[in-house]
Amino acid sequence: MPFSIEEVRQKDGTIVIPNEDLRLKYRYLDLRREPMQQNIILRSQVTFATREYLTSKGFLEIETPTFIKSTPEGARDYLVPSRVHPGKFYSLPQSPQLYKQLLMVSGFDKYFQIARCYRDEDARGDRQPEFTQIDMELSFTNREEVLDTTEGMMQYIFKKTMNYELPVHFDRISWDDAFDLYGSDKPDLRFDMKLQDATFMANISDFSAFKAGAANSDKNIERHKRSAVKALVVKNVADKYSRKHIESLEAIAKTYKAKGLAWMKVNAEGVFEGGISKFYAGKEQEVCSKLGAEKNDLILFVSDEKWQLACVALGAVRKQLGKDLNLNNPNDEFHFAWIIDFPYFAWNEDENKWETEHHMFTLPQKKYWDTLESDPGSVKGDLYDLVLNGYELASGSMRINAPALQERIFEIVGYSRERAEKAFGFLVQAFKFGAPPHGGIAPGLDRLIMLMRHEESIHEVIAFPKNNLAASPMDDCPSFVDEQQLKDLHINCTEIEK
Numbered sequence: 001m002p003f004s005i006e007e008v009r010q011k012d013g014t015i016v017i018p019n020e021d022l023r024l025k026y027r028y029l030d031l032r033r034e035p036m037q038q039n040i041i042l043r044s045q046v047t048f049a050t051r052e053y054l055t056s057k058g059f060l061e062i063e064t065p066t067f068i069k070s071t072p073e074g075a076r077d078y079l080v081p082s083r084v085h086p087g088k089f090y091s092l093p094q095s096p097q098l099y100k101q102l103l104m105v106s107g108f109d110k111y112f113q114i115a116r117c118y119r120d121e122d123a124r125g126d127r128q129p130e131f132t133q134i135d136m137e138l139s140f141t142n143r144e145e146v147l148d149t150t151e152g153m154m155q156y157i158f159k160k161t162m163n164y165e166l167p168v169h170f171d172r173i174s175w176d177d178a179f180d181l182y183g184s185d186k187p188d189l190r191f192d193m194k195l196q197d198a199t200f201m202a203n204i205s206d207f208s209a210f211k212a213g214a215a216n217s218d219k220n221i222e223r224h225k226r227s228a229v230k231a232l233v234v235k236n237v238a239d240k241y242s243r244k245h246i247e248s249l250e251a252i253a254k255t256y257k258a259k260g261l262a263w264m265k266v267n268a269e270g271v272f273e274g275g276i277s278k279f280y281a282g283k284e285q286e287v288c289s290k291l292g293a294e295k296n297d298l299i300l301f302v303s304d305e306k307w308q309l310a311c312v313a314l315g316a317v318r319k320q321l322g323k324d325l326n327l328n329n330p331n332d333e334f335h336f337a338w339i340i341d342f343p344y345f346a347w348n349e350d351e352n353k354w355e356t357e358h359h360m361f362t363l364p365q366k367k368y369w370d371t372l373e374s375d376p377g378s379v380k381g382d383l384y385d386l387v388l389n390g391y392e393l394a395s396g397s398m399r400i401n402a403p404a405l406q407e408r409i410f411e412i413v414g415y416s417r418e419r420a421e422k423a424f425g426f427l428v429q430a431f432k433f434g435a436p437p438h439g440g441i442a443p444g445l446d447r448l449i450m451l452m453r454h455e456e457s458i459h460e461v462i463a464f465p466k467n468n469l470a471a472s473p474m475d476d477c478p479s480f481v482d483e484q485q486l487k488d489l490h491i492n493c494t495e496i497e498k
Helices: 020-025 034-056 097-105 143-162 175-182 208-215 243-255 284-291 307-324 366-371 403-412 417-431 445-452 483-488
Strands: 079-081 089-091 110-118 130-139 171-174 195-197 228-234 262-266 298-304 336-340 345-348 353-356 383-388 391-398 438-441
Touching: 034 110, 034 143, 034 445, 097 110, 097 130, 097 417, 097 438, 130 143, 130 445, 143 336, 143 383, 143 391, 143 438, 143 445, 171 175, 175 195, 175 307, 175 336, 195 307, 208 228, 208 298, 228 307, 243 298, 243 307, 298 307, 391 445, 403 417
Parallel strands: 171 336
Antiparallel strands: 079 089, 110 130, 130 438, 195 228, 228 298, 262 298, 336 383, 345 353, 383 391, 391 438
16 A cells, blocks of 8 residues: 555654645545545535525525636636637636626526636645635625525534534624734634734834834725734743744744834833833833733734735734644634625736726625725725635625626726626626626635634545646646647647656
8 A cells, every 4th residue: 555544643642644645646545544534524414514504595506607708807717628619718617606696687586506616826725726615696685694694504514514503693804904903804713812003102212113104004094005013912922932933923924025023022020122122111111001011921013104014914923823822712613704894996006006806796885886986995895705713715795786887897997898898798788687686605615624624725625636736646637638639629739848
């Protein structure tokens, strides 16, 4: 056997897991291992429970095409050449988005599908080229119904498959608060360490690095023009964290484009020491009072001219600290939260233009309709993400159903009428025949099972996944094909170095 099917433990008790490339090459043997058996069994049970719940709520399971028109949806499409139509290509769907909206136009009240989706993007632990989502859409609905339905489905799934009780309603956090408090729009809420506003630090010292971060820190300024000084108080670790430990945290902050990670400790006498402490000597009482710091605490800072950058960088440090210090509440195994009130538009500095934060069919919140063109930066979308244990589990929104409003969005993001017609004309045309108010959501099935099983990668919960190079060592996929097959498809490949 290339590896042991039975569980092997080292002397320290850790389980020996075979090399992933070897496991994927002999996947049919890897699937004999008990943990893999349990992963696939749970996946089957969750899928069945999903169908049970949604069918009981009046949803119809309807399949949508997997050969579709290529449309610009973010990631690169996988293309399928047509033999019958030389030079033309089908696209594999990144999601059933347009088709499920057309089903609402068709008069179906509630739709769902265990949908296969395909995105040609770089793989990572919780992402791969082909994946599965629980796709839902409802007509004559609103955000509250979509959120309630999703919460009910998750409660049913966890109770039915794991006998685990979830809360009746999940936390709700605005997008602004999620970044401001946790440095992420998918925060891990199993521990309570929060980012704090430390703008005042620039006013009580001549430490120049904080000046730029404090210059435009007013929350009324558009987020892409706002600056910030953010602080994180790490409780009772000052005597444990050496300069080397702190430098490793600084490297994480710099990965997210922070200029550095400022720090100081509160020693056993309540006096600042190390890092930037010399700039705040004698200011211990004021700083500690405002930040809630105490003896033996470590205080970390990120300052930047860009508010979101400062939040994200320190948020990444927070996430690492949660892992290093094992801060997760053992009584909070699965912490769900809704992120709501997303900005509708995001400013693209490289191209000097507005883009949609999610997709172009999201409904802007009605109170912003009159100022879409005049003040895009302040517009909030009627959209929502479901977060579980620091992962985005689902994304959804209410949809635009009026052709005139859809055309305004196209114009703001720089889509000409001709380009929009070419890409999405069939959807806009359908709306002209009357489209109900509608909205939906799409939880990722692979990611859900991964989190339920406390795995680190969706590879562990998919029977035959691709590796991080989007290849399958077991059956040598992708592979070269015969010249005749290429000729039938009117394809001529450039020479490839063997």
